[in-house]
Structure formats: structure tokens, C-alpha cells
Amino acid sequence: MKYLLCVIFSAHVFVVFSQQAILTSGGDANQGSGSISYSVGQINCKTHSGIEGSVAEGVQQPYEISVIDNFESETIQMNISVFPNPTVHILNLKIEDADFS
Incomplete structure (x- = not known):
């Protein structure tokens, strides 16, 4: 009986701290016209349906980095330290000698 209780409580701990996907x-x-990322073999997902179609949410999260090209401003001068x-x-930012004229 003690062995069975140990197995049950141990299984509960593994479920709580297990991998989510x-x-x-x-x-x-x-x-x-565009791009899409996909995952194969996901065992847990939720689907949202509407008039225009459906989408299934999953484990992939978007991460986008936007680069601004040709941005030049002659009116802002400063020294920035990141540490x-x-x-x-x-993350600490130290801004010195800021001149926004």
C-alpha cells in the first residue's frame, strides 16, 4: 500500500514538471504571398473557429525583429551605455550628454 501511494504521488510530480509540448x-x-511556420506531432492544441475560417493555437510564438533603414537625425546627440x-x-541604460535640440 505504501509503495502504491509513493507511485501515485511521484506520477503527479512528473505531470506538474513535465514538458508542455x-x-x-x-x-x-x-x-x-506570405509564409507560415508549422509543427508536426503536437499532442495538445486548441482550435478557434469563426465565419472566415479557423486557427489552431499551439506552442510556436512569433518573434520579429524590425530594422529601420535610413534613419538619420542630426538633432539628437547622446552617449548611451548598456550594461x-x-x-x-x-538591463541598465545610462544616457549621458543628451541634446535633443
């Missing part, structure tokens, strides 16, 4: 494969599909490098939780 197990995927077998994935990739990106690109075409002239510490590498950082874990807190």
Missing part, C-alpha cells in the same frame, strides 16, 4: 518535426513554408553584458534579469 512534444513535437516530432516542424519547418517553414514560404511563397510569394551588464551579458544580462539575465535587469
Whole structure:
């Protein structure tokens, strides 16, 4: 009986701290009109349906970096220091000699 209780409580701990998504494969599909990322083998997902179609949410989260080209401003002058490098939780910015004229 004690062994059975230990097994039950141990299984509960493994469920709480287990991996949330197990995927077998994935990739990106690109075409002239757009692109899509996909995952294969996801065992848990939620589907939202509407008049225009449906979408299934999953484990992939978007991360987009936008680059602004040809941005030049002759009216802002400053020295910026970013520290510490590498950082874990807190990033410090030190701005000196700021002139916004």
C-alpha cells in the first residue's frame, strides 16, 4: 500500500514538471504571398473557429525583429551605455550628454 501511494504521488510530480509540448518535426513554408511556420506531432492544441475560417493555437510564438533603414537625425546627440553584458534579469541604460535640440 505504501509503495502504491509513493507511485501515485511521484506520477503527479512528473505531470506538474513535465514538458508542455512534444513535437516530432516542424519547418517553414514560404511563397510569394506570405509564409507560415508549422509543427508536426503536437499532442495538445486548441482550435478557434469563426465565419472566415479557423486557427489552431499551439506552442510556436512569433518573434520579429524590425530594422529601420535610413534613419538619420542630426538633432539628437547622446552617449548611451548598456550594461551588464551579458544580462539575465535587469538591463541598465545610462544616457549621458543628451541634446535633443
